[in-house]
Amino acid sequence: MTDKLDGLLGFHAEALKLRARRQELLAANLANGDTPHYKAVDFKFADALRAATGAQATGAPAPTDALARTRPGHIASPARMANGTETLYRTPVQPSVDGNTVDMDVERAQFADNAVRYEAALQFLNHHIKTLLAASSQG
Amino acid sequence: MSMIKVFDVAGSAVSSQSQRLNVVASNLANADSVAGPDGQPYKARHVVFATQQTGDPAAAGVRVTGIVTDQTPGRRTFDPKHPMADGEGYVTTSNVNVVEEMVNMISASRSYQTSVEVMNTAKTLLLKTLTLGS
Numbered sequence: 001m002t003d004k005l006d007g008l009l010g011f012h013a014e015a016l017k018l019r020a021r022r023q024e025l026l027a028a029n030l031a032n033g034d035t036p037h038y039k040a041v042d043f044k045f046a047d048a049l050r051a052a053t054g055a056q057a058t059g060a061p062a063p064t065d066a067l068a069r070t071r072p073g074h075i076a077s078p079a080r081m082a083n084g085t086e087t088l089y090r091t092p093v094q095p096s097v098d099g100n101t102v103d104m105d106v107e108r109a110q111f112a113d114n115a116v117r118y119e120a121a122l123q124f125l126n127h128h129i130k131t132l133l134a135a136s137s138q139g
Numbered sequence: 140m141s142m143i144k145v146f147d148v149a150g151s152a153v154s155s156q157s158q159r160l161n162v163v164a165s166n167l168a169n170a171d172s173v174a175g176p177d178g179q180p181y182k183a184r185h186v187v188f189a190t191q192q193t194g195d196p197a198a199a200g201v202r203v204t205g206i207v208t209d210q211t212p213g214r215r216t217f218d219p220k221h222p223m224a225d226g227e228g229y230v231t232t233s234n235v236n237v238v239e240e241m242v243n244m245i246s247a248s249r250s251y252q253t254s255v256e257v258m259n260t261a262k263t264l265l266l267k268t269l270t271l272g273s
Contacts, residue, residue, distance in 0.1 A: 031152035
């Protein structure tokens with residue numbers, strides 16, 4: 001029974017976790033908008049969700065742009081999340097003189113977008129829970 | 140509930156920006172000061188921001204590492220009747236650049252607003268998460 005529950009709720013739960021994580025990173029970017037030499041970070045949500053749920057989307061190729069370390073001297077990527085997804089540095093559109101790569105417009109747009117998607121994931125979860133409750137309270 | 144960390148990060152930004160605003164206020168208030176308690180004209184101050192690690196390598200806050208004083212020489216105006224005038228009749232006032240400080244103030248207040256908005260969004264999302272399933 002519990003594995004069926006996991007199957008039903010697991011996907012959205014994972015999505016919710018990753019959305020929360022991304023919200024954190026974007027908040028850090030916004031907080032450091034005035035810090036010299038700060039580099040804005042983000043991760044690829046689709047890849048992270050695929051890695052977290054173990055689902056191979058149909059037709060979508062596996063991520064191949066992750067840095068491979070083929071020799072012991074190679075430097076590892078800066079930060080890896082718990083499920084192995086890399087946090088990446090954002091490519092600046094308009095680089096600033098102090099080395100800061102936070103573009104306030106981009107970050108704020110992404111922040112708002114991510115917040116809406118977080119709420120969407122919550123709604124999906126809520127809907128599933130309501131359906132389950134309705135099913136278990138009948139008869 | 141990992142999003143609780145958003146409050147730490149945005150909170151650090153708010154406190155850093157408010158410190159910056161404080162320094163700007165001090166600079167603007169002393170823009171026309173002739174002499175401080177030590178007899179020297181007021182020197183403009185600037186905050187230095189640096190990334191603050193919070194244990195998580197990616198989600199970093201911000202903190203003020205120090206306040207530096209601007210070492211450019213103060214403005215000199217010719218006013219021989221002024222009590223603080225030197226032997227040549229010049230009065231040295233602070234080296235505060237008022238235009239620069241106003242720009243600094245606007246930038247700080249915008250960043251402050253952004254951080255407050257971030258916290259508000261995080262609060263809304265967390266409250267909605269708390270009512271999940273009801």
